[in-house]
Amino acid sequence: EPEVTQTPSHQVTQMGQEVILRCVPISNHLYFYWYRQILGQKVEFLVSFYNNEISEKSEIFDDQFSVERPDGSNFTLKIRSTKLEDSAMYFCASSDRGLWNTEAFFGQGTRLTVV
Amino acid sequence: ILNVEQSPQSLHVQEGDSTNFTCSFPSSNFYALHWYRWETAKSPEALFVMTLNGDEKKKGRISATLNTKEGYSYLYIKGSQPEDSATYLCAFKSDTDKLIFGTGTRLQVFP
Numbered sequence: 001e002p003e004v005t006q007t008p009s010h011q012v013t014q015m016g017q018e019v020i021l022r023c024v025p026i027s028n029h030l031y032f033y034w035y036r037q038i039l040g041q042k043v044e045f046l047v048s049f050y051n052n053e054i055s056e057k058s059e060i061f062d063d064q065f066s067v068e069r070p071d072g073s074n075f076t077l078k079i080r081s082t083k084l085e086d087s088a089m090y091f092c093a094s095s096d097r098g099l100w101n102t103e104a105f106f107g108q109g110t111r112l113t114v115v
Numbered sequence: 116i117l118n119v120e121q122s123p124q125s126l127h128v129q130e131g132d133s134t135n136f137t138c139s140f141p142s143s144n145f146y147a148l149h150w151y152r153w154e155t156a157k158s159p160e161a162l163f164v165m166t167l168n169g170d171e172k173k174k175g176r177i178s179a180t181l182n183t184k185e186g187y188s189y190l191y192i193k194g195s196q197p198e199d200s201a202t203y204l205c206a207f208k209s210d211t212d213k214l215i216f217g218t219g220t221r222l223q224v225f226p
Binding site: 003004031033035042043044045048050055056058091098099100101102103104105106107108109 | 119146147149151156157158159160161164166204206208211212213214215216217218219
């Protein structure tokens, strides 16, 4: 069964360092998303991506964050200069249509710890 | 600010018990309500996507109802089994791309 895969599963980084979280969405999907969950809090939306551009982003997704789909398969989230408060589980998701009538398929997440 | 609430936060039941949880969401600008099942160390997995007021969906022992006018959805599990132990998340979608998640209900089913 097709699935969304994320690498790495865990990443520890020093404050101020750049990190790239990688995702391989399901191959025929057109919509891509990043969400995160800070420990003890709700899962929160970061960004959606469609037709090779950002379609929506949250207030969290400031200039420190960027997304890319460099080839036909990968979808990456880059955090330029990590802060302690960026520590969270980051989830990639994809869907073949918009989420008004179909589900999002999530990866297993990357646990990012900023020290 | 759009808010989605779930109750209870956690639930412990015996195997064979039936249980239900609630998701409350904004009653305006409704497009869809998603339910996901999230087991520890796994991906959240979709259970239902509900779009119509009064809709009822069923998958095996799990079913869900939707009331968009009053802004709530119920998830029911009949005859809970230990493998049903997971966090159940609901997520509201309005006219934007994003899903707004509730805090989740953590279910533990004891044999």
